[in-house]
Amino acid sequence: MPDTSRSTASGALPVHPVETRLHRPLKADADTSAQSDVNAHIVLGICVAMGFTTLLDQAIFALAVPRLRDGLHASASQLQLIISVYSVSFGVALVPAGRLGDIIGRRSLFLLGLAMFAGFSVLGGLAWNAETVIAARLLQGLGAGIINTQVLGLIQDLFQGVNRARALGRYASAGGMSGAVGPLLGGLVLAWAPPDLGWRLLFLINVPFGAVVFFLALRHLPQSRPQPGRFSLDTGGLALLSFTTLALMSATLIGDGGLLSARAYLAAAMAGVLLFVCWEAHYQRRGGTPILARGLVRSPGYVLGTTVAMFQFAAGLTLGIVSTLFFLDGLRIGPLLFAGLSVSSALGMLASSTRSWRFVSRFGRPGVAAVIAVYAALIALEGVAILVLPVSGILLAYPAIGLLQGVTSGLIHAPNQVMTLAEAGEGEGRGLAAGFLQLSQRLACSIGMSLGAAIFLARLTQGAGLAAYRSAFIAALALVLVLSSGALLAALADMLRRRLAVRRDEARYEDPDRTMALLGNTLGGNADG
The missing domain is CATH 1.10.287 (Helix Hairpins)
Structure with a gap:
């Protein structure tokens, strides 16, 4: 249910004064509550649609990279920047956009970011050289970053407790939907369009999706009143x-x-x-108000949860781009076939992320740590399959492993986000906490993807055969495994911290002498006051 206590800031239905509510019929109260609930879920639908639009771009763009490279004669270093600069600008936009959203409201920033994202997609589609594509991806990332932090802020404003976990799970399901639709749509476009036109159309696909979401947001997103207080941007x-x-x-x-x-x-x-x-x-x-706010740094749960997000998010996107290069360049299969092979991962993530709120409610941090361990094992299994199986065996094994990887990813990201933001508290501002979480994982992602692409491309020469591509993929996969292991270590550390805290609390209240001493100190302090 929406949290109406913050309705002025979030733009939800206004809370009436107590004396007014005393004279209103009970039915009117019920109607107001129902209307507020409906509005919150309309906003959630817009947020999911926006997440689908921006993530659709990422799912499609990976397929376009080989054609774009050939069409614009991009060098290896330019290709690395094209792959990773989006995440850098996305991350840089998050903290100031989150801070601005906390102060002036989220609707205007949401619309601005969406206009930038769609507008600079047109620039990418009309690009005449690799440098123009790099600029377009950078500016697209800024727009997407502005949008994303408003989405997370809206969800935190309008939902609480289990409802918030459920809402974040639905938002995370946009990744699964875009992962299922994007590769198939991109594969069809690349299969039917001329080579130099296909990758341009993949940029332009963002425009109609963005226009529809812009209209819905303009009509339904709540207006926000500026909050009093001094604005500070680091x-x-x-x-x-x-x-x-x-x-x-x-x-x-x-x-x-x-x-x-x-x-x-x-x-x-x-x-x-x-x-x-x-x-x-x-x-x-x-x-x-610094980016690295003291209240966030002093929260071990927030720091460890952010570390989990950084390593796991970087592992997933690095694996995705390296897999795309291996299948399209190394195995030389068509984009449409690769899209079909990749759908299972997206469907697995879609199925699990929509129920991830139940998972986190029941299993908490130990459950997330266990799933990360399974994900790391699946990475190793994929490496073995790529290394030893014939091409036909790889084509059969990849979707099966991908399905399991998708299921585990859906049970990691949204639950970890819920637990991490819960540790941040209210003092630093929801937008700031969510912004820094996204910033850190996006910057880690940009470094991971650039390094993964470098490891992969550096081991290949002109006319390299399948054996060289296998070796390059395994080398890059070792980086992915290291990243996933880092996420696992951080999750285990947070799990241990939580257990120790529970044991300390239990010991405090199970020791009668200590309990009486604490009570006496509390009463004595009150008396002194």
């Missing part, structure tokens, strides 16, 4: 974090893409991290 922290991410990405570029050596970029990234930490402390002492 531009210095954003600049340093973006610099650090770009330096780490530049260290992975192969060929002539990097102006400096990899060691120089890594040294710059380390300096960027140190400057970022110092700046954040300085900015908070001045009274600003």
Whole structure:
């Protein structure tokens, strides 16, 4: 049910004064509650539709990469940037957009981000060189980042408890829907259109979807009143974090893409991290609201949950782009066939994410940790299949393994998000907490995809055979396995932390002497006050 106590900020139906409500019929109260519930679910439907639109772009774009590379004669380093720059700009937009959403409301920012996302899709479709595509993807990412943090803020404003978990599960199901529809739609377009036209049409597909969602959002998203208070935007922290991410990405570029050596970029990234930490402390002492808010840093559950999201999200998207390159370039199968092979993963994620709220309610962090372990085992199983099976065996094994990977992914992302944001508390602002969570996982994703593509492409030469592609895929898959293992370690650490906290609470109240001492201290403090 919507939380009407914050209706002024979120734009839900207004809460009437007590004296007015006393004179209203009970039926009117019931009608107001029902209408508020309907409005919340209309907004949720728009959020799911928007998630579907932006994720459809990602699902389709992966298929377009080989054709785009050939059509624009993109170098290996340009291809890495085309693959990963979207996630960088997406992440950079999240924190300021989340902060602005908390202060001025979410509707205007939602519409602005959607206009940017659809508009710069047109630029990508009309691109005349690789640099134009890189710019289009960067600006698309900014628009998508602005949208995404408003979506998460709206869900947190309108839903509480189990209803919030259910709403986030439905939003996560947009990934499964787009993963099922996107590859098939993209495969059909690439199969029927001329090579240089097909990848352009895949950019332009975003426009009609975006136009429909824009109309629905303009009509149904609630208006918000600006909240009183001083606005603070940590531009210095954003600049340093973006610099650090770009330096780490530049260290992975192969060929002539990097102006400096990899060691120089890594040294710059380390300096960027140190400057970022110092700046954040300085900015908070001045009274600003930093990206890395002290309240979030001091919450172990939020930090560990964010770490899980970073590693797991990077693992999934890195696996996706490397698999696409292997099947389309290495096995030389058509985009439509690869799309058909990939549908099982999307359907598995769709089926599990819609019920993930039940999963997190019953199993909590131990359940998520167990599922991450299963996902890591499935990554290893996929590597064995690619390495030892003939092509026909790979084509049979891939959708079966993908189905299980999709099911596990659906049980990881939304539950982890629910538990992580619950640990953030109310003090730092929902938009800020959700924004930093998304920012960190998107920046990790951009580095992971760039590094994964570099590992894969660096092991291939002109005219490389299947054996070389197998070897390149296994090398990149090792990175994916490391990322998934990092997510597992963070989940286990959070699970242990929660168990220790429960045991401390139990011991506190099971020891009568300690309980009486605590009670005496509390009463004494009250008496002193």
